[in-house]
Amino acid sequence: MERNSGIPLDLGWVNRSCINDQAVKGRVQDLLSSRTVQSGHHLNWLARSIQCIDLTTLAGDDCPSNVSRLCSKAANPVSNDIIKALGIDHGLLTTGAVCVYPARVANAYQGLEKIGANIPVASVATGFPTGQTSLTLRLEEIKFAVQNGAKEIDIVINRELALAQKWEELYTELLEMRKACGESHMKSILAVGELCNLTNVYRASLVAMMAGSDFIKTSTGKETVNATLPIGLVMCRAIRAYNRKTGFQVGFKPAGGIRTSKDVLQWMTLMKEELGDEYLTNHLFRIGASALLNDIERNLANQLTGDYFLPEEMPMA
Structure with a gap:
């Protein structure tokens, strides 16, 4: 699939974009009330x-063993x-990253290589979660992660801008980050809970995609409001x-607060209804989570x- 190479910043498009909050709420209520996954398909949807x-650990006590x-x-x-009951060959069902x-x-990288797992390593970067460091340090952090084997970089945007x-x-900063990522995919975290309103969320999404983001991501998971x-x-x-x-397909990653099977089925329904079946695959849809997998397995x-x-x-392992 062709990566998003970005386009020149179109300020006219960005500034004239405006979101009708009530229309958004109405559409979501319609989805929740009229679009549900039939019980007979729950197994397949949960397995998918x-x-x-993106199985995640972002704790202060992270160490090689965990x-x-x-x-x-x-x-x-x-x-x-469970694998046998689902009729899936061993080794085919893995997380996205x-x-x-x-x-x-x-x-x-070493842990996955040791067990022969072809799963990409994603790294947060750019002063995660706040982004409150100089641009030079943020770019160096991206390069460090890429040099150590990260194939995907979850950067945070500058909310002040x-x-x-x-x-x-903001566009210029993101261009520099995209360049620092090189061949690694860039997932831009908007930290939506700190953008005040839905119009800002939409405009920031456009700017991030124009700068070449391969994915746009809702949150760091550290804000008061995360993925809704x-x-x-x-x-x-x-x-x-x-x-x-533009013709470019950009992926989407909700993160923060998605903890149950019910949550994930709602998000997958949103993907299918708004963006189509292609967005039910990990090439274009990721979920940032740590506790979610436990609930799905149960x-x-x-x-x-x-x-x-x-x-x-x-257990975790």
Whole structure:
């Protein structure tokens, strides 16, 4: 699939974009009330959702051992019994990526290589989660992660520039970050909970895509407001408009607060209805999560066996 190479900044398009909040809420309510996954398809949808998870650890006590466990879980996300019951060949069901801090990229790369798992390593960067460091340091952090084996870089945008409507400066910064990523895909985190309104979310989405982002991502997971369906709808509409105008397909990644199987089915429904079936694959749809996989595994086990399992009965590795 051709990567998004970006386009020159179109300030006219950005500044004339405006979001009707009530229309967004109405559309989301319509989706939730009239579009649901039939119970007979839950197993298939949940299994597919696993392939879209960026299995994440972003804790202060991250170390080589817990990153290694995360890599093992990414390569074997559910038990062998569930794999057999689903009729999936061993090794075919994995998560979309493993996401860690730049200092743990080498550990993740080595951990996945050791077990022969063909799963990309994603790294947060650019002063995550706040982005409150100089541009020089943010660019060096991207380069460090890429040099250590990261194939995907989750950068954070400068919220100050977005809030002040300084779109030219934001665009220029993102161009530099895209260049620093090289062949690694750039996922731009908008930190939507700090952008004040849906119009800013839409405009920031456009600027990030114009600068060459391969994905746009809702949140760091550290803000008060993270991924919500109304925000997701607005970002999906921006992705659709950008595709119609440029021909480039840009991926979408909600992150923060997606913890249950019900949550993920709602997000997948939004993808299908707004962007089409292609956005039910990990090439264009990712979910930033750590606890979600545990709940999905418990639900799969329940539907296949009828038994209810405690969270601790579905270990990380």
